[in-house]
Amino acid sequence: MARKFFVGGNFKMNGTKESIKAIVKNLNEAQLDPNVEVVIAPPALYLQLAVDSLTKEGVAVSAQNVYDKPNGAFTGEISVSQLKDSGVHWTILGHSERRTLLGESDEFVASKSKYAIDNGISVIWCCGESLQEREAGQTIAVIEKQLAALAAKLTPEDWKSVVIAYEPIWAIGTGKVATVEQAQEVHEAIRKWLAANVNQTVADETRILYGGSVNAKNCKDLAKQQDIDGFLVGGASLKPEFVDIINSNQ
Template sequence: MYVISNRAAPRNGVADSITSIVKNLNAAQLDSSAEVVISPPALYLTLTRQLADPKIGVAAQNVFDKPNGAFTGEISVEQLRDTKIDWAVIGHSERRVILKETDEFIARKVRAAVEGGVSVIFCIGETLEEREANKTIEVVTRQLNAAAKELSKEQWAKVVIAYEPVWAIGTGKVATTEQAQEVHAAIRKWLGEAISADAQDSVRVIYGGSVSEKNCRELAKQPDVDGFLVGGASLKPAFVDIVNARI
């Protein structure tokens, strides 16, 4: 089983377009072994949950690391659960780069979500400068270690790791299958050494970075690529082809 996450970014998502996307998914013949999770802007989470087939998960694009309280503008884990939202995307590169969220803050949000009963798509990845400096494994390991300090071994069962090279997001560039597999294999090795043998076998590691219907099948053949975190391509009918990449 693997996860495909459809992330409709705020600049793209309004009620009409989200309704169209969800209706298209509801009507499509989807790979029964694929776990599909769609992630609309926060304003449309409840609409999406109401429209989507129960077999399709719905994820918030962010969540706060504190419980309900005087945190104007933030969304708590309890509020997600109250509206039947059972996933959250945490640590996306846009929040790391644009909003300057630290590894430690992101790790605390992962812990808050998991402890509150919300599954997490935990995003990690390197910038172009870090890639060119041969620091990719160092960077993703640092990001993973921050989460390891916050989570118990058992809590990793609620986490899906999404490797998204920052240089390949929204640029049309994509890591080669060899590059993606190399990093995914390193993440898998880290899980075995830092968490447990069970985590190494069971935690899903998905790839994000200009995934499209053109490259998804080759990527899906890689032994350590368990699925995809999809951006712009998720807004098109061809998203169904990505869901069905392993058929």
């Protein structure tokens, strides 16, 4: 079945008021493919600025993280209700930079994902393997373990609020990109896992994005692959070429 192409821009810990305004202005004025869903994820400090500045239909704002508890004594965290109060209805969860640098486990990421979905926030859920794991032939096993933790928390209905982003850790911010064949192989494996362990409808409908040094030069070939439904873009989302990536499926 047709899955709507999806492009997310993860600004990570980058940006100022001036630069965020410039990025949003560029998106507001650009000719974007109307058949693509676009979500940008600035740092938490600039979420409200992005929401208030966006006028482009089809472009939404995402947080880069959210906690799995209601408002309370959780210093430094951000709650689902606070995101919704600010007009933010997406969050990125499970990014490798949080899994590896902050020690977020598969189970913790799954718990946060379930809490977000139950309370009205959609999730860009990230998975991926390290270079050591890829060289050891463990890529699919690592991804399936991450998927299993998420699936243990979600109902089949919950998956309608999930976009999966496959991001090989060795390709994030390194300039290295999985070959088209490598990316498609993992995306296909993820879809097969969903069919076998959740159901065929979820496998058919869930969008699976590729992330890992995506840029204007490599996005068109990746977009042609059967099981690649878009991108989660890092550094290139801070540049004008982000528009070219959004339009790569035309």
